[in-house]
Amino acid sequence: MTVSTQTVSTIQFPYKRTLGPVMGRFFSELTARRIVGIRSGERVIVPPMEYDPETGNELARDFVEVGPAGTVRSWTWVAEPIESHPLERPFAFVLIRLDGADTDMVHVLDAGAEDAVYTGMRVAPRWRDEPVGRIDDIVCFVPGERAEAPEGEPGEAREVTTMEYFSTITYTDVLSPTLVRYASNLRAGKLTGQRCPRCNRVFLGRGYCSVDAIRLGPELDEDLPDRGVVSNYTIVTPTPYPGQKETEPFARASVVLEGDEMVIAQQQILDLPVSEIRVGMRVRAEWMPEAERDAAEITSKGWGTVAGFIKGWRPTGEPDEPAEQYMNRVF
Amino acid sequence: MTTRQKAGETRETAVRQDSDIAIVATAQLPAVRRQELTETEMLLMVVDEALGKVDLERSDIGFSCQGSCDYISGGTFSFVPNLDAMGAWPPIHESHVEMDGAWAMYEAWVRLRHGDIDIAVAMGSGKSSTGDPAAIYPLELDPYYLAPLGLDPVSLAALQARQLIESGKSTERELAEIAARSRRDAAGNPNQQVRAAEQDVDKLLAEGYLRNPLRKSDLPPISDGACAVVLVRGPRAAELTERPAWITGIDHRSEVHNPALRDLTDSASTRLAAARAGGVAGVEVAELMAPFTAQEVILRQSLGLADGVLINPSGGALTGNPLMATGLVRIADAAEAILADGRSRTLGHATSGPALQQNLVCVLEGDNR
Ligand SMILES: [Zn+2]
Numbered sequence: 001m002t003v004s005t006q007t008v009s010t011i012q013f014p015y016k017r018t019l020g021p022v023m024g025r026f027f028s029e030l031t032a033r034r035i036v037g038i039r040s041g042e043r044v045i046v047p048p049m050e051y052d053p054e055t056g057n058e059l060a061r062d063f064v065e066v067g068p069a070g071t072v073r074s075w076t077w078v079a080e081p082i083e084s085h086p087l088e089r090p091f092a093f094v095l096i097r098l099d100g101a102d103t104d105m106v107h108v109l110d111a112g113a114e115d116a117v118y119t120g121m122r123v124a125p126r127w128r129d130e131p132v133g134r135i136d137d138i139v140c141f142v143p144g145e146r147a148e149a150p151e152g153e154p155g156e157a158r159e160v161t162t163m164e165y166f167s168t169i170t171y172t173d174v175l176s177p178t179l180v181r182y183a184s185n186l187r188a189g190k191l192t193g194q195r196c197p198r199c200n201r202v203f204l205g206r207g208y209c210s211v212d213a214i215r216l217g218p219e220l221d222e223d224l225p226d227r228g229v230v231s232n233y234t235i236v237t238p239t240p241y242p243g244q245k246e247t248e249p250f251a252r253a254s255v256v257l258e259g260d261e262m263v264i265a266q267q268q269i270l271d272l273p274v275s276e277i278r279v280g281m282r283v284r285a286e287w288m289p290e291a292e293r294d295a296a297e298i299t300s301k302g303w304g305t306v307a308g309f310i311k312g313w314r315p316t317g318e319p320d321e322p323a324e325q326y327m328n329r330v331f
Numbered sequence: 332m333t334t335r336q337k338a339g340e341t342r343e344t345a346v347r348q349d350s351d352i353a354i355v356a357t358a359q360l361p362a363v364r365r366q367e368l369t370e371t372e373m374l375l376m377v378v379d380e381a382l383g384k385v386d387l388e389r390s391d392i393g394f395s396c397q398g399s400c401d402y403i404s405g406g407t408f409s410f411v412p413n414l415d416a417m418g419a420w421p422p423i424h425e426s427h428v429e430m431d432g433a434w435a436m437y438e439a440w441v442r443l444r445h446g447d448i449d450i451a452v453a454m455g456s457g458k459s460s461t462g463d464p465a466a467i468y469p470l471e472l473d474p475y476y477l478a479p480l481g482l483d484p485v486s487l488a489a490l491q492a493r494q495l496i497e498s499g500k501s502t503e504r505e506l507a508e509i510a511a512r513s514r515r516d517a518a519g520n521p522n523q524q525v526r527a528a529e530q531d532v533d534k535l536l537a538e539g540y541l542r543n544p545l546r547k548s549d550l551p552p553i554s555d556g557a558c559a560v561v562l563v564r565g566p567r568a569a570e571l572t573e574r575p576a577w578i579t580g581i582d583h584r585s586e587v588h589n590p591a592l593r594d595l596t597d598s599a600s601t602r603l604a605a606a607r608a609g610g611v612a613g614v615e616v617a618e619l620m621a622p623f624t625a626q627e628v629i630l631r632q633s634l635g636l637a638d639g640v641l642i643n644p645s646g647g648a649l650t651g652n653p654l655m656a657t658g659l660v661r662i663a664d665a666a667e668a669i670l671a672d673g674r675s676r677t678l679g680h681a682t683s684g685p686a687l688q689q690n691l692v693c694v695l696e697g698d699n700r
Contacts, residue, residue: 011405015474023475045592047476053587074497074595076489076542084466084481093486095494095591104591106482106490114543119497135479165479167470171405171461176369199420206415208375213389213418215375300369301406 027133032157043102070098133160178207194220205304226285231326268312280320283313353568353575357663362651366555373557374416393448398432432659433681456557457655489542492625506624510548517646525650556653576666580608583691598633618661669697
């Protein structure tokens with residue numbers, strides 16, 4: 001039986017950052033369609049920093065309004081924007097020296113065509129209709145001296161103290177030959193590991209011995225029983241965070257496979273109140289129905305997991321193993 | 332101690348002491364577009380190979396340090412399984428840097444300088460193939476002013492290259508010549524990924540821009556790979572290999588994080604690091620981590636390298652760029668120029684951060700007998 005050798009995962013982080021007194025001032029001023037820099041000796045640094053980039057000394061909060069127009073100091077043309085770029089049509093990334101500034105600022109330029117862009121050209125901001133206090137309140141710069149803004153005078157600057165930023169990255173992971181074999185066996189309902197010839201331990205889903213640091217090839221493959229003993233557990237009281245699905249206290253247990261020392265961590269114990277879980281308890285794997293088995297959680301980034309193949313572990317009802325036998329297991 | 336030779340002191344007068352530290356063995360996996368092995372499996376291979384060259388066991392190692400990046404691998408604490416490459420027994424002393432393996436080597440060097448252990452291993456590993464560098468890299472930039480603009484690394488390098496050209500410090504032709512030379516050198520180096528690409532300068536100049544003024548030939552490939560080096564203190568180094576690559580100076584410096592506040596056509600931090608590492612006088616080979624052609628020009632000019640210095644005879648980062656190992660590979664190649672090729676004084680350089688923000692320089696010397 002074969003499994004896909006690729007797993008695709010998207011990681012998303014909603015960031016909320018405090019801005020502090022210097023960047024906070026810059027972003028606050030943007031809400032009134034003003035751009036400010038900060039004095040550092042003879043220079044005006046835009047956008048402002050909290051400290052002198054040469055000496056590391058904290059700067060006095062002496063803000064100076066600059067721009068809004070400026071001069072292009074360097075540029076490159078992006079003919080095919082990607083999702084993380086700020087404009088969907090072809091545009092230029094530019095370094096701009098705003099009038100009154102002594103440093104450059106990175107931003108984007110909407111110039112229509114590549115041959116319209118040149119170093120030394122004059123540009124001015126195109127303001128967002130309703131500024132919120134982010135760098136993209138300036139949607140982009142446009143050729144010319146005059147800022148583009150909605151009708152009417154801007155209001156007073158609003159105090160902006162935090163900034164939200166949502167990041168998302170998609171990873172495509174290709175499984176190593178060891179993991180492909182491991183996942184194929186799981187799909188067939190078999191737990192397969194490799195036995196280390198030096199320490200005699202069996203390792204699931206990694207292809208090497210974590211103790212001795214030696215590679216373990218397919219010739220050392222060994223099927224393991226899908227029965228084991230709970231060696232450790234923790235009861236988790238859920239706190240709400242993005243992606244958290246549990247609402248009631250739940251347990252995560254470590255299972256040592258029978259006749260071996262391999263520990264499978266982060267397992268669910270099925271059909272048992274969390275208060276009755278104990279170290280030494282004998283359990284048996286509850287496999288997912290064959291059609292639902294899914295290798296999406298097998299990745300090359302960590303150690304072997306059984307997620308997507310084994311739903312959890314059910315107590316067998318047999319007498320417990322002595323708990324002391326498992327006291328030196330961390331997982 | 333000879334860690335920093337004074338300017339003008341000749342190699343012949345240098346005397347290696349117990350406190351001196353040398354690279355005695357290196358290993359790297361060929362940079363490839365997509366590596367099926369996990370990072371741990373890659374590291375197992377390079378550590379095995381490097382230790383095997385000098386007949387050492389893992390139990391001989393007093394300290395190990397690895398460089399890797401969770402953002403690139405797409406997993407939290409990805410260095411924890413990577414640590415399995417050193418094994419858990421006997422109990423080990425280890426560390427990790429979220430940087431190129433060159434910085435892991437710096438930490439290993441510092442650890443050896445304490446004087447109580449003799450042997451350390453430094454590693455670097457990365458798999459860029461799993462994610463899109465254009466989407467990942469902006470997240471490592473200033474999160475307030477730059478990341479929301481999605482400034483991708485190639486666009487940033489293009490802004491830097493244009494300033495270099497328009498300031499008169501380089502030309503598009505020179506950049507194409509660097510690409511062509513790197514590709515010619517890579518053709519003979521099985522560790523490099525780009526080995527059969529166009530090498531004719533006029534043909535390269537006829538290709539369209541990817542990000543004006545950069546063409547595809549001005550860019551590095553997306554690579555997976557790993558590297559390891561073995562560092563040994565004085566007395567043991569000479570026992571393990573005939574011609575150790577002595578680290579006579581190593582230093583790293585960084586500049587302001589916002590690239591728009593710097594002079595992008597200069598690399599003051601590289602110049603300072605090189606001066607602190609003993610200077611470039613007498614250097615025969617310089618392995619510079621310049622993922623973009625224009626950055627090689629900036630580094631060369633900032634270091635003031637003489638015309639006769641061989642630059643990136645390996646083919647360099649332009650033809651193989653296993654992120655988080657690329658810098659350590661440069662140092663490993665500079666060390667091999669001494670260990671294997673009999674050179675006397677070489678330089679390895681690594682960079683990190685946007686547009687050459689942080690730079691590490693390692694000067695190596697072989698004993699003339
Ligand atoms: Zn073992």
